[in-house]
Amino acid sequence: MDYQAASLALKRSFLFSSISDEDMSDLLANAEEKSYTTGEYFFWEGGAPDSFFLLISGRVKVIKHGSQGRETVVAFFRPGEIFGEVAVLEDKPYPASAIALEDSMALSIDRQVFHEFIRRHPGVALAMVGLLSARLREAQSRLHDLAGERVEQRLSRTLDRLASKLGPELPFTRQDLADMSGTTLETAVRFLSRLKQDGIISSGRGLVVIQDRLRLKRLTEDPSSG
CATH class of the missing domain: 1.10.10.10 (Winged helix-like DNA-binding domain superfamily/Winged helix DNA-binding domain)
Incomplete structure (x- = not known):
């Protein structure tokens, strides 16, 4: 693992920006760095939520698969952002698929590892609430735009x-x-x-x-x- 690049991505992340260097090292020791080529999937809609991802480099889009095979883009992510976390928190299948828009690197954080980590770091749990609230506001704003x-x-x-x-x-x-x-x-x-x-x-x-x-x-x- 490229610890320097992974550490920078964690510090850039709203979710983990406030944790100590010691806690960051602990998290990195229990995370897995993965590489994805352009067009490769991080996870598929309906798949088991075993982990979520923190993007280190590259770009990612999240798509929904329609009943007739058509794909609709619903979100996109850049380095320092996390994705797939809602399914992990709810322990329900991924609601959409994530695909690399270009060659990308990401940290894969296991569901159980993360649950244990937030038990020891309630500040991260509060940050997660803030992150989800921001995404809800963005979704509401987009709905308002579509309607008006x-x-x-x-x-x-x-x-x-x-x-x-x-x-x-x-x-x-x-x-x-x-x-x-x-x-x-x-x-x-x-x-x-x-x-x-x-x-x-x-x-x-x-x-x-x-x-x-x-x-x-x-x-x-x-x-x-x-």
């Missing part, structure tokens, strides 16, 4: 939110962006084509690149201002 905004604003906000978290190069298809914005593929294609013509984005196969973040931000408030 024009389609162009929803698509702009989706792109802006993704860029804030993943950087200007977004490895998502037009269908992914349509699903995350609560609109149809046809509508997403038309709007993305307009953004491309205006020089706000460029795009390739399965990739959207933000070229003008300032103009994109303006569109999140007023779709006619681009």
Whole structure:
């Protein structure tokens, strides 16, 4: 294990940022470092929640599998963030699948190890409550956006939110962006084509690149201002 990289990831994490160096060493001694290639799954929807993950490097997306085989992106994570923890806490199957967007490294933390750790460190348990509350607020905000905004604003906000978290190069298809914005593929294609013509984005196969973040931000408030 690369202890330096793993320690930095733990310190970057909201969940573990306050633990002592001694406790960090104890946690690392009971965690497993794993590597994943682009497209490889960390876990599958419906699988047993044996562990959750702290991302050290790379990027991860979480997807739901529809009844007709279609995939919908529901979340994405960058280094220092954890994922899969809700299933571990509830001891219920993973509600979605996690897949590497690029070659990635992660710490796999066993469910029983984590349960023992939070018993000894109630501050981590409180941090977990805060983390879950923040994710609930984000989900509520996204639902509000879906219910109350024009389609162009929803698509702009989706792109802006993704860029804030993943950087200007977004490895998502037009269908992914349509699903995350609560609109149809046809509508997403038309709007993305307009953004491309205006020089706000460029795009390739399965990739959207933000070229003008300032103009994109303006569109999140007023779709006619681009």
